[in-house]
Every structure is written in C-alpha cells, then in structure tokens.
Amino acid sequence: MDRQATVGRVGAGSIRNPEGLSMSEPSADVSATVEYTMDKWRMDRLPWAMWACVAGLAIALHAESRGQNGAVLATVYLALLGLAFAGYALTTLIGRSGLPLLVELLVGVLVLIIVSGVIGVISVLVGGPSGRSSYVGTMPSLYWSHLVNPSLNVFGWMLLYLGCGWIAFSAYRHFYSDRAVVSMSAAGIHFHRPWLKGLFIPWQEVRGVGHLVVPGISGVPYVSPYAAAVTVDQDFYEQHIAPKRSFLSPPGAEAMFQPKGESMQVVLSSADMAVKPEDFLGPAEARWKAFRDQPASPSHRGGTVFYGRWSIDGSRWQAVQFLAPLVGLALVMLYR
Structure with missing residues (x-):
C-alpha cells in the first residue's frame, strides 16, 4: 500500500473532504486517531x-x-x-x-x-x-x-x-508495537519521544498547517517539501513546549522547532519514520479545520489509522530483499 496506512476498527463518524484527502482515505474520518510509528523504518533495515x-x-x-x-x-x-x-x-x-x-x-x-x-x-x-x-x-x-x-x-x-x-x-x-512517535486525535497532537515527554498541542493553539518554511540563502523564505509542520504562537511555545525540551535530546533535535516570524513551527515528520510529509499534512489539516473552533468531545472518538507500519506488499523487490540473505546463509552453511 503506497501510503503505508493500516486501519484498526475505524468507528463511524462524519466523513469530510479536506484539501489533500480523498473520501476513501481512512484518515479523512476526523473522528479517527492517526498514529505514526517507526515500524517501517526499522523493518526496512x-x-x-x-x-x-x-x-x-x-x-x-x-x-x-x-x-x-x-x-x-x-x-x-x-x-x-x-x-x-x-x-x-x-x-x-x-x-x-x-x-x-x-x-x-x-x-x-x-x-x-x-x-x-x-x-x-x-x-x-x-x-x-x-x-x-x-x-x-x-x-x-x-x-x-x-x-x-x-x-x-x-x-x-x-x-x-x-x-x-x-x-x-x-x-x-x-x-508488539511500542507507543507511536506522533499521534493526532480530535483533541490535538501528541508527541511521544523519550526526550520530549508529555508534549501536547491542542488544535485550538495551532495557527497553521503546511510544509516547513526556513530562511533562504538569498533572504527569500524557502519552503521545504521534505518536512511537515504546524505553527503555534510564540507565547504557547514558551509556556508549554520549551519547558519540556530536555538536554537529553539527541543531536539534531533542535531542527524540530523552527521560528517563523512571531510564531514557532513544530515539525511533525522526521527521518526515523518512513512516512511522507503529505501523510502528515492531510490528516493534520483535516482535524485542525474540524476542531480548531470547538473542543473535542467523547462523541468524536473513532478508530485508529496507522502510518509507518511495515507490511508485506507482494512486490518482487521486497521478496528479493528478504530471500537473498537466506540464500547466502544457506550457501555459507553448505560450503563451510
């Protein structure tokens, strides 16, 4: 499956058609929780x-x-x-x-x-x-x-x-899956990194959803097509995000937070999740538009949609990737 999404018990809910999501996408149901894992990144190696x-x-x-x-x-x-x-x-x-x-x-x-x-x-x-x-x-x-x-x-x-x-x-x-790195529910965005525990951004605090914008060499802002981010107010960042940042964070973790004028961008995508930026932006924008003006309620609870889960896709390349080492192992044992 191209989007690497797996649906688990998606409950009934109003199906919307936000920009970037088709009606057939499981994550188009804003009542569903979307979780992003490292499973495919690990299994690909x-x-x-x-x-x-x-x-x-x-x-x-x-x-x-x-x-x-x-x-x-x-x-x-x-x-x-x-x-x-x-x-x-x-x-x-x-x-x-x-x-x-x-x-x-x-x-x-x-x-x-x-x-x-x-x-x-x-x-x-x-x-x-x-x-x-x-x-x-x-x-x-x-x-x-x-x-x-x-x-x-x-x-x-x-x-x-x-x-x-x-x-x-x-x-x-x-x-036996561990906790998702990032999850989006009707309430907001949850981050579950060991060095950034308990970070939660309600949709009411999100000011924008899009690709990461960074200063260009010539001074013109550059829109990165490789990173998805949400924008929050600087005050919210200083009060609710900055205190949770730990010096235990790995090298390069500071790239997750990028200033944008008077606001702060929080990057959702990362190299340790084999998920395309578009698979963050579509579900995030759908839930932001649905819940930015109203708090989530228990009636908004649906199923769970997974991105970044590895699965057998039936392709020849995947078969070769896993069968070739087994053949090599058999040859080594045969001619020892």
Missing part, C-alpha cells in the same frame, strides 16, 4: 541486518582464530564500544547543560578518566596474553592482550551479534 549475519557467519567459520574464543571476545568488544559511546554521549550532554566552562572541563576529564579506567580493567581481566611477536624487545606492550591483537573471527562474531540483535528487536517491535 532488517535485510541489511540479515546480510550482516551472513557475512559474520562466513568470517566466523572460515577465518583463523589463533586459539582465541571469538564469541567471548566479540561480547567484550561490543561492551567496550558501548561504554565508549556512553562516555561520548555523557560528555556531549554535559556540554549542553550550561555549566561554567571550568566545571564542564573538569567533569569531562573525570568522565574520560573513569571510562578509560574501566576499559583498562576489563582489558586486563579478560584479554590475557596473546603470545610473543617479532617486535618483542621494541614494542612488546602492544601485544599484551588478545583485545589489542584479535583474530579476524572476532569481527565475524561481532557482525553476528549486531545483526541478530537488530533482527530480534525489529521483529519484537513489529509484533
């Missing part, structure tokens, strides 16, 4: 995870091990990489905290020392000696641990772990 498993299995089976336990060392490597990433993320968040420069520097150095110390202790406890080399006497310290000089099959196990982990996570979230 599942074939790449399957290829990672194929490559990892091939390397783990055919590469030399030099007597090392590749499965165990791969686990340690991933743990160390996760620890290093956590240290980087923590120092980035400290930089956003608004602390004085000296305090920020001291805390950053402390985090670096702690992370480096933990990595060193784990390396000493788990690494073990890896044997002598032709460089003994000149640079012997580079060969004190398996973690410094791993065999190739360790990286094969790492690919296996990462690929299987993504497959398990994506499949679980597909069958």
Whole structure:
C-alpha cells in the first residue's frame, strides 16, 4: 500500500473532504486517531541486518582464530564500544547543560578518566596474553592482550551479534508495537519521544498547517517539501513546549522547532519514520479545520489509522530483499 496506512476498527463518524484527502482515505474520518510509528523504518533495515549475519557467519567459520574464543571476545568488544559511546554521549550532554566552562572541563576529564579506567580493567581481566611477536624487545606492550591483537573471527562474531540483535528487536517491535512517535486525535497532537515527554498541542493553539518554511540563502523564505509542520504562537511555545525540551535530546533535535516570524513551527515528520510529509499534512489539516473552533468531545472518538507500519506488499523487490540473505546463509552453511 503506497501510503503505508493500516486501519484498526475505524468507528463511524462524519466523513469530510479536506484539501489533500480523498473520501476513501481512512484518515479523512476526523473522528479517527492517526498514529505514526517507526515500524517501517526499522523493518526496512532488517535485510541489511540479515546480510550482516551472513557475512559474520562466513568470517566466523572460515577465518583463523589463533586459539582465541571469538564469541567471548566479540561480547567484550561490543561492551567496550558501548561504554565508549556512553562516555561520548555523557560528555556531549554535559556540554549542553550550561555549566561554567571550568566545571564542564573538569567533569569531562573525570568522565574520560573513569571510562578509560574501566576499559583498562576489563582489558586486563579478560584479554590475557596473546603470545610473543617479532617486535618483542621494541614494542612488546602492544601485544599484551588478545583485545589489542584479535583474530579476524572476532569481527565475524561481532557482525553476528549486531545483526541478530537488530533482527530480534525489529521483529519484537513489529509484533508488539511500542507507543507511536506522533499521534493526532480530535483533541490535538501528541508527541511521544523519550526526550520530549508529555508534549501536547491542542488544535485550538495551532495557527497553521503546511510544509516547513526556513530562511533562504538569498533572504527569500524557502519552503521545504521534505518536512511537515504546524505553527503555534510564540507565547504557547514558551509556556508549554520549551519547558519540556530536555538536554537529553539527541543531536539534531533542535531542527524540530523552527521560528517563523512571531510564531514557532513544530515539525511533525522526521527521518526515523518512513512516512511522507503529505501523510502528515492531510490528516493534520483535516482535524485542525474540524476542531480548531470547538473542543473535542467523547462523541468524536473513532478508530485508529496507522502510518509507518511495515507490511508485506507482494512486490518482487521486497521478496528479493528478504530471500537473498537466506540464500547466502544457506550457501555459507553448505560450503563451510
């Protein structure tokens, strides 16, 4: 289905025909709640995870091990990489905290020392000696641990772990869906991001629905065709949105809020949802026009329409995407 919409128990309600929505669109029923999920974005990357498993299995089976336990060392490597990433993320968040420069520097150095110390202790406890080399006497310290000089099959196990982990996570979230990232009801727009909890914009506070408008290089405003946004008053933004913005937000999250004259634009679409901007604008405009002058009531409750849900579309390309890695996996197992 082109719009990636799935209807779940859409209740009866008045069918309107707002601009951009046909009468046959499930989301044209303004009594229905529209939810936008990351499911398709995750599932579209599942074939790449399957290829990672194929490559990892091939390397783990055919590469030399030099007597090392590749499965165990791969686990340690991933743990160390996760620890290093956590240290980087923590120092980035400290930089956003608004602390004085000296305090920020001291805390950053402390985090670096702690992370480096933990990595060193784990390396000493788990690494073990890896044997002598032709460089003994000149640079012997580079060969004190398996973690410094791993065999190739360790990286094969790492690919296996990462690929299987993504497959398990994506499949679980597909069958047991998490909360929608954005949802639109008769009452307004709800945002459910971990770093932006509890954000709700009633339709009465929305001043416009359309594509994102940003300043152009020549000074002429540029209308982005890749982002859908709603416009709210600056006062509403300062009182109800700005306090909910957390320094825990990921890099680039500030692009969700863009000024437009005396107003503020709140972007609905994002790269982590495989949904076209038009699929945000149509339902948003329909509900804004229907409820901007009147509060929602219990009688406006309908069913649920989903966008961004992955489904089997029966296309040859989708079949090739999922069957080709399985064929590769069978060949690796056959010629091991």
